[in-house]
Amino acid sequence: MRSATILPYIKNGPPADIRELARAHRGVERRRAGGALLLIAPTLVLLAASFLIPILMMLSRGVSEREVPAAWPRTTEALRAWDGEGLPSSQAFEALAEEIPASREAGTLSAAANRLNYDVAGYRSLVTNTARALPLPAGEPARQGLVRLDARWGEPETWATLKAAAGPLTGFYLLAAVDRRPGAEGIERVPAERAVFVGVFARTFEISAAVTLLCLLLGYPLAYLLASAQPRTANWLMILVLLPFWTSVLVRSTAWAVLLQTNGVINESLQWLNLISEPLRLIYNRTGVLVAMTHVLLPFLVLPLYGVMRGVPADLTRAALSLGATPLQAFARIYLPQTLPGVSAGALLVFVLALGYYVTPALVGGAGDQMISAFIAFYTNQSLNWGMAAALSIVLLAATLALMALYARLSGVRELTGR
Amino acid sequence: MKRPFETPVGRAARYAYWGLCAGIFAFLVAPVLAIIPLSFNSTAFLSYPLSGVSTRWYADILASGDWLAALRNSLIVAVATTLIATPLGVAAALGLTRLSGVLRASLLGVIAAPIVAPVVVVAIAVYFLYAPLGLTDSYLGLILAHTVLAVPFVVIAVGAALQGFDLSLMRAGASLGAAPHTVYLRVVLPIIGPGVFAGAVFAFMTSFDEIVVTMFLAGPERKTLPLRMFEGVRDQVSPTITAVATLLILTSVVLLSAVELLRRRGEKLNG
Structure with missing residues (x-):
């Protein structure tokens, strides 16, 4: 009986009306x-x-040469055609x-001179002095004239540097x-006195790791x-976590700047309590x-961890206790493993957010506590070396993306964005 | 709660744990609260005990054209950001609920990216693009940049409200003869209303508190309140700054308490 109804379908495929229905359904889905x-x-x-x-445009600055091609387009063209041997x-x-x-005249000279000077100290003055002495007297060949103005124009290294700066692509900034x-x-x-960035990246990771650890130490008991x-109590206590969470980073950093000052609330209170005789140095340092x-960053750890802990059934721990485990054993072997997804998600989130911090170190840190973001801002605003700012951004963004990919793996994209 | 089987050691451990948690809660809340009374100090000392109570630092803000101009800029940018980000975010959240699988997850990832992207990177990227276009030191540039940072929060807030939303209600509305826009206005919007309000508040606060992107984009004419405050703190923390900080704290507490109250009421209504 059953085979009799199915057989025609096997032979001829589904009847026209079902196929039509399926097509209509797909159409509805597609429109949806x-x-x-x-x-x-x-x-x-x-x-x-x-x-x-x-962001993509900015990042491209980190791997492309702009100053020399913009200032000297024909020279750039000639240098790109040159094989790099000799002169x-x-x-x-x-x-x-x-x-x-x-x-x-066009105002692009100094940017190009600066770019060459990043490579070899002294090339800025080479270019600007040459600019002042030019143009050459009529009839003097350019090669002879430039070498007469500065012997360095007759050296292959000068031109090799110039060719490298003529681009179009460069690994200079990333390196x-x-x-x-x-x-x-x-x-x-690079010579030791010019090597800064590896140290700054190390410091950035170090501070982020320390902050993550501190957040874990404080956040775990709190989330627990x-x-x-009881739900009513938890609701009230939650306000104590949300109040700072809602207050802007700037305001909270300012509050700490006020409290930690030499004559601030904390130092004055400790002195009043006779715990210290001299004010402690609590601000503008690590x-x-x-x-x-x-x-x-503490609320960013507490909130996801709280979410995970609420889903951990209490009876498993109770079972462990009734079977003779000490409270410590029950915690370490039964409870803690079940909260690890929350721990890793919260810790990663805190770490990633900490990597990009700028405002807080700027307000309460010293010169030796500035993180990579401060250097990106410096190269954008003050030194106007946008290629360098872009290259540092590439490294920071790569670290952030890698960690977020890990986070998405651990917690699923939905939790990444769900509250 | 009765604890009949608790040992003395267990009780001591419990009290120690509670003490620890009280300390951590104090660490979280005290700095925010401690700054408020300092703004009412009658002298310029930023420490306790207060020498007397006065509102002179608030009068300072009102008397200073600088602070008032910054407040005006902040309000203009934040209100405009809210007005643009809210409808964009609501539409995107409604769209996302109709999708599923990889497409939905990846779109959500893209939309949420501004939340976790290092803000300095976003700031200089936008700055490099806007500077040649003449969008620095302009309201338009600030509003556009803030909107990008604000939209993800609207999408998340509305998305959370839509999670408990029964899609068959929309079909019911349609089957009773309502046109799609009528269904949205009369069925969907009232239900996700608290989520939309929360999203709008988050959008406003994102812009109103934003500092890093503003630092790069706002020229001397478009300084916002946080930027003016940041420069002040870097220079020297004055009592006027604690007064501004207090006002900012009050703004966030009032607006976000409203969100939280609505959320809790909604939770009760949904059981």
């Missing part, structure tokens, strides 16, 4: 998805225009001799971001209290940064 995308589209357009594309053609010399004064530079025999370390309290950042 299309409508959904239409609703999301405006947000995506905004994100693309004001987040994704700007370039006289065309390159002529182009440079004409374009240096022209770029001075500099890890204290390396292209040398005669491959990649070499919230999860094990102590201040760790205290303030732990305070700012």
Whole structure:
């Protein structure tokens, strides 16, 4: 009986009306998805225009040369055609001799001179002095004239540096971001007195790790209290976590700057209690940064951990206790393992957020406590070395993305965005 | 609660644990609360005991064109950001609920990215793009940049409200003859209303508190309250700054308490 009804389908496929129904269903589904995308589209357009594309454009600065090609386009062209052996053609010399004064008029000279100076100290003055002496007297060949102005124009190393700076692509900034530079025999370390970034990255990771650890130490007992309290009590206690969470990072950092000052509340109270005789130095050093950042980031650990702990059944721990485990054993072998997803998610979140911190170290840290973001800001605002700022951003963003990918693995993307 | 089987050691451990938690709660809350009375100190000392109570630092803010201009800029940018980010976020959240699987997860990931991206990276990226376009030192530039940072919070808040939402209600509305926009206005919106309100508040607070992107984009004419305050703290913490901080704390507490109250009421209504 059953085979009799199925057989025609096997022979001829489903009848036309079922196929039509399926097609109609797929159409409805497609329209549904299309409508959904239409609703999301405006947000995506905004994100693309004001987040994704700007970031990609900025990152591209970290791997491309802009200053020299912008200032001296014809020289750039001649140098890109040159094979890099010995000295370039006289065309390159002529182009440079004409374009240096022209770029001075156009205001692009100093950026190019600075770019060359990142590579070899002293090239800024080489270029600016040459610019002042140009143009050459009529009839003097460019090669002869430039070498007469400065002998360095007759050295292959000068032109090799210039060719490297002519781009279009460069590993110069990325190498500099890890204290390396292209040398005669491959990649070499920069001299010790110019090596800063590896140290800054190490410091950034160090501070983030310390803050994460402190948040775990303070956050775990707190989350446990919230999860094990009666719902009414937990609701009230939650306000104590949410109040600082709602207050802006700037305000909380400011509050710490006020409290930790030499004549601030904490020092005055400790002196009043006769616990110390001299004010402690609590601000503009690592102590201040760790205290303030732990305070700012603690709720980011407590909230996800609380969520996980609330889902841990209490009877398993009780069973362990009734079977003779000590409270410590029951905690370490039964309870703790069940909360590890919350621990890892919260700790990763705190660590990632800490990596990019800028405002708090700027307000309560000293010169030796500034994290990588401060250097990115410095190269953007003060030193105007945008290639360097971009290269440092690439490293920071790569670390962030790798950790977030790990986070998404651990907790699932839904939890990443769900509250 | 009765604890008939508790040993003396166990009781001591419990009290020690409670003491520890009280200390951690104090660490969380005290700094925020301690700054408020200091703003009412009658002298310029930022320590206790207060020498007397006065509102002179608040009068300072009102008398200073600088602070008032910053407040005005902050309000203009934050209100505009809220007005743009809220509808965008609501639409995106409604769209996301209709999707599923990898597409939904990846779109959500993209939309939430501004929350975890290092804010300095976002700031300089936008700055490099806006500077040649003349969008620095302008309201438009600030509003656009803040909206990007604010939209994810709206999407998350509305998305959370939609999680408990029964999609068959929409079909019921449609089967009773309501046009799609009528269903949205009369069925969907009233139910997710608290979520939309929460999203709008988050959007406002994101912009109103934002400092790093503002630091790069706002020129001398468009300084916001947090930026003005940041510069002040870097220079020297004055009592006026504690007064501004107090006002900012009050703003967040009032707005976010409203959100929390609505949320809890909603939880009760849903059982």
